[in-house]
Each structure stands twice: as C-alpha cells, then as structure tokens.
Amino acid sequence: MATTPGSDTERSLFGEILDWMLAPLLFVWPLSIAFTHYFANNVANFPYDQALREHVAAIARQVKLVGGKPVLTLPASARALLRADETDSVYFHVVTQDGKLLAGDKELPMPSELPGDASLSGEIYLRDAEYNGQDLRFAYTWLADPTLPRERWIVVEVAETTEKRTQLANKIVASVILPQFVIIPLAVMLVWFGLSRGLRPLTRLRQTIEAREPADLSPIATRRVPEELEPLVEAFNAMLERMKKNVEAQQRFVADAAHQMRTPLTGLKTQAQFAIRETDPEALRHALRQIAVGVDRAGRLVNQLLTLARTEGGEPAQQRHEPLDLAALIREVVEDWVMVAIDKGIDLGYEAEGDAMIMGNAFLLREMAKNLIDNALRYTPGGGHVTCRILNNQVSVVLEVEDDGIGISEEQAELVFERFYRVDDAMTEGSGLGLAIVQEIAMQHGSRASLRPNPQGRGAVARVVFAAWQAPPPPPPEPDDFSELYRQSPPIGT
Numbered sequence: 012m013a014t015t016p017g018s019d020t021e022r023s024l025f026g027e028i029l030d031w032m033l034a035p036l037l038f039v040w041p042l043s044i045a046f047t048h049y050f051a052n053n054v055a056n057f058p059y060d061q062a063l064r065e066h067v068a069a070i071a072r073q074v075k076l077v078g079g080k081p082v083l084t085l086p087a088s089a090r091a092l093l094r095a096d097e098t099d100s101v102y103f104h105v106v107t108q109d110g111k112l113l114a115g116d117k118e119l120p121m122p123s124e125l126p127g128d129a130s131l132s133g134e135i136y137l138r139d140a141e142y143n144g145q146d147l148r149f150a151y152t153w154l155a156d157p158t159l160p161r162e163r164w165i166v167v168e169v170a171e172t173t174e175k176r177t178q179l180a181n182k183i184v185a186s187v188i189l190p191q192f193v194i195i196p197l198a199v200m201l202v203w204f205g206l207s208r209g210l211r212p213l214t215r216l217r218q219t220i221e222a223r224e225p226a227d228l229s230p231i232a233t234r235r236v237p238e239e240l241e242p243l244v245e246a247f248n249a250m251l252e253r254m255k256k257n258v259e260a261q262q263r264f265v266a267d268a269a270h271q272m273r274t275p276l277t278g279l280k281t282q283a284q285f286a287i288r289e290t291d292p293e294a295l296r297h298a299l300r301q302i303a304v305g306v307d308r309a310g311r312l313v314n315q316l317l318t319l320a321r322t323e324g325g326e327p328a329q330q331r332h333e334p335l336d337l338a339a340l341i342r343e344v345v346e347d348w349v350m351v352a353i354d355k356g357i358d359l360g361y362e363a364e365g366d367a368m369i370m371g372n373a374f375l376l377r378e379m380a381k382n383l384i385d386n387a388l389r390y391t392p393g394g395g396h397v398t399c400r401i402l403n404n405q406v407s408v409v410l411e412v413e414d415d416g417i418g419i420s421e422e423q424a425e426l427v428f429e430r431f432y433r434v435d436d437a438m439t440e441g442s443g444l445g446l447a448i449v450q451e452i453a454m455q456h457g458s459r460a461s462l463r464p465n466p467q468g469r470g471a472v473a474r475v476v477f478a479a480w481q482a483p484p485p486p487p488p489e490p491d492d493f494s495e496l497y498r499q500s501p502p503i504g505t
C-alpha cells in the first residue's frame with residue numbers, strides 16, 4: 012500500500028487498535044475450540060452411557076443364584092439385541108471377582124481392580140479402557156452376596172467401542188466451529204468499518220488544521236471535537252495562543268526598532284545634506300566627524316537590537332549554562348571599562364571577597380554587566396564614583412552596580428526596564444534598550460534585575476540576585492584494601 016507520511020501516522024493508530032483487538036482473538040479461538048471439544052465429548056457420552064447402563068441392569072436382572080451358584084438365563088433374542096448395534100461392537104461378560112467367566116464374551120479382558128463400592132449391589136459404574144487398540148466404554152455392576160467370600164462375588168460388565176460417541180462429538184464440534192468461519196471474518200469487517208468510522212474525527216481535525224492559512228493563529232473550535240481529542244486540541248490552542256503572543260511581541264519589537272532606527276538615520280541624512288553644501292574644508296571635516304559619530308550611534312543601536320533579539324530567541328550557545336565565578340567575570344568587564352571611566356573622570360571601583368560561583372552563561376552575564384556599567388558611567392557626571400560589587404553569602408550571589416550620579420525616582424525605576432523607555436530622551440543619549448537586555452538576561456538566570464535610588468543619598472544602585480552554586484559533594488573515597496598492607500611492609504632502604 013502506498014502511503015504518504017500523513018496517512019502513515021493515521022494508519023498506525025488504526026492498526027494499533029486493530030492489532031490489540033484481533034491479536035487476543037488468535038489466543039481465544041483455539042481455547043474456545045478446546046473447550047467445545049471437551050463439552051461435546053461429555054454431551055455425546057451421555058445418551059450412550061444411559062443405554063449401556065440399561066444393558067448392564069438388564070443382564071444383572073437375569074443372573075439368578077441357585078443354591079449359591081449363579082445361573083444366567085439370557086434369552087437369545089436379548090443376546091441378538093446386544094449384537095444389533097450398527098456402528099459399534101458391544102460385548103458383555105459375567106465373571107466372578109477372582110476371574111472366572113460365567114457367561115458372555117471370552118475376548119473381553121478380565122477386570123482387575125475396579126473402582127467403586129462392590130457391596131452396593133445394583134449400583135452401576137462407568138469406566139474407559141483400551142483393549143486390543145480399541146477404545147472401550149464399560150458399564151459394570153456387582154452382584155454382592157454377603158454369605159460368600161469377596162472373590163466369588165459376581166461382576167456384570169457391558170462394553171462397547173466408542174465410534175458412535177466420537178462421531179456425535181465431532182458433529183457437535185463442527186456445528187459450533189463452522190459458523191465461526193463466517194462470523195469471525197464478518198466481525199473483523201465490522202470492527203474495521205467501526206474503527207474507520209470512529210477515527211473519522213481525527214481525519215477531520217487533520218483536514219481542519221491543514222486547511223488553515225499559514226498566519227492563522229486563532230484557536231481551533233472544540234465544538235465538534237470528540238471528548239478524547241479535546242485535551243489535545245486545547246493544548247494545541249494554548250500553544251497557538253503563546254505563539255500568537257510571541258508573534259505580536261515580535262511585530263511590536265520590529266515596529267519599535269524600525270521607528271528607533273529612523274531617528275539616527277534622519278539625523279545622518281540631514282548632516283550629509285549639510286556636508287554636501289559645505290565648501291569650507293574645515294566645516295566639511297566637522298560635518299563628516301558628526302556623521303561618523305551618528306554612524307557609531309546607529310551601529311550601537313543595531314548591536315543592542317541584535318543582542319536583545321538573540322537573548323530572547325535563546326540561541327543554543329546562549330542557553331548553555333555552566334558553573335562560573337561571577338566575581339572573576341565582573342572584574343574582567345570592569346577592567347575593560349577603566350579607560351572609559353578615566354576619560355570621563357569617574358572613579359570606577361570593584362569590590363568582592365573571594366569567588367562567587369553561580370550557574371550561568373558567561374556571554375550573557377558579560378553583556379549584562381556591560382550594560383549596567385555603561386549606564387552607571389553614562390548617568391554619572393565627571394568626578395563621580397561607580398562601584399561594582401559582588402556579595403556572596405553562599406546561598407545567593409548579588410551583583411551590585413552603585414553610582415552617585417543623577418539617580419532615579421521610585422516611579423521611573425520600574426519603567427526604565429521597558430524597551431526604548433528613556434527618562435530624559437532630550438538631554439541624554441541612548442537607545443533605551445540597555446536595561447531591557449539586562450532584564451531579559453536576568454530572567455534567563457531565574458532572577459530579576461532592579462534599579463533603585465542609592466540609599467547612600469545620591470545616585471542609583473542596580474542589583475541582580477543569583478542563586479549561589481554549590482559543587483556537588485565528592486563521592487566517598489573507595490575503601491583502600493591495600494592500605495593495611497602498605498602500613499605493615501617495612502620502609503625500603505632502612
């Protein structure tokens with residue numbers, strides 16, 4: 012059967028159910044045949060056993076004890092009746108317990124130990140035995156005479172071959188099994204049909220999903236969906252909802268980014284037009300320098316946009332978190348910024364005691380520190396102080412960037428983490444993306460960044476709290492079996 016990938020997955024559920032329904036049948040069927048066979052034998056035995064009992068009873072009635080000796084008066088017609096069976100051979104004999112044949116067929120074997128209670132005269136018992144390769148069914152009874160010794164008690168036995176019984180049993184089995192050859196394929200067909208009907212909602216659901224526009228993220232209607240599929244559709248809808256939010260955020264971001272890019276580009280264009288008209292070489296050089304500064308600024312904005320997009324997108328390399336020493340990492344970043352701080356006449360300091368292990372991504376954490384230090388230096392006038400600090404109490408590791416610059420109000424402190432939000436866009440320069448990036452990275456480390464007015468009075472303090480990372484305890488040392496040996500051996504060379 013040629014199958015497309017779609018119909019392949021569809022078939023497997025169908026096949027699975029079918030297999031689980033029909034495979035047990037393969038076990039149940041032989042079992043049912045065995046049962047049928049057993050019960051058919053029982054049923055077939057019943058009427059013929061009845062006849063056999065009557066024969067035994069009839070013969071037993073003909074045995075008379077005359078003066079302590081048994082005398083069998085069986086009319087010839089009765090003997091003929093016994094022989095009259097068309098299919099089976101019927102035998103009988105009257106014997107004493109110790110094996111003396113009184114009457115009947117010589118070819119019948121003498122009974123050895125017979126089950127049953129011999130003293131219950133008239134009670135008829137049944138048994139199976141094999142004789143001369145023939146299966147025989149026996150009915151027998153005792154004629155007990157308490158005045159005689161036990162071995163002289165008389166046994167009357169009638170036996171017949173089991174041909175009739177086998178034939179009847181086979182007929183019963185056939186009449187039960189044969190209809191099944193029609194019924195079982197019919198049942199399989201009905202199950203097949205019912206299954207394909209029952210699984211139709213799945214096909215319908217697939218068609219609904221396939222028929223969707225690529226951009227359609229609206230939820231799938233659960234109205235006609237069967238109960239069992241509803242959780243699946245709901246989970247799918249929840250995923251669509253998340254995707255929709257994501258796409259919307261992405262679209263908003265792209266729109267914001269485009270808007271933000273327009274401002275520096277417009278500035279560049281104005282400056283370029285200005286430069287074109289300029290004839291004085293000195294003024295032209297100045298205009299070109301302005302353009303270079305503008306390009307730098309635009310470049311920085313693009314870089315930040317990319318950083319944010321990458322951080323949010325969670326590129327695989329940036330999702331890898333590993334144990335690292337935050338104190339060492341921050342010291343490196345601070346070292347990179349010393350020259351910038353000196354240029355601005357700001358005292359950039361670093362405080363930490365020992366190492367501070369956390370679980371994190373070095374690339375992202377460097378990006379975070381860069382943005383916080385950049386802000387502190389940017390919003391602190393010359394002559395000010397910026398201190399990067401690591402506090403470690405073994406439970407949590409705190410990164411603090413403290414400055415004594417222009418500071419921040421309580422109300423603004425929340426808003427500044429939003430993208431493109433800037434407190435004083437006219438007076439200072441920036442993209443408004445720095446803290447958004449910081450927050451995104453903090454969140455990826457299971458934390459939240461905050462910016463608060465500096466409790467020391469002037470300036471602001473940026474804080475990010477991380478969970479401290481503890482090295483797992485080393486495995487217990489293997490017991491050293493040889494240590495005892497080493498201790499006892501005398502030191503070499505003394």
Ligand SMILES: Nc1ncnc2c1ncn2[C@@H]1O[C@H](COP(=O)(O)OP(=O)(O)O)[C@@H](O)[C@H]1O
Nearest residue numbers: 386390418427433434441442443444445446471
């Ligand atoms: N250390 C700080 N001191 C005072 N204000 C700050 C500080 N850091 C950030 N801000 C305020 O938060 C705003 C947003 O910061 P940020 O997201 O880094 O964007 P940008 O620095 O590009 O403006 C800044 O415009 C500034 O007003």
Ligand SMILES: [Mg+2]
Nearest residue numbers: 386441445446
């Ligand atoms: Mg900034």
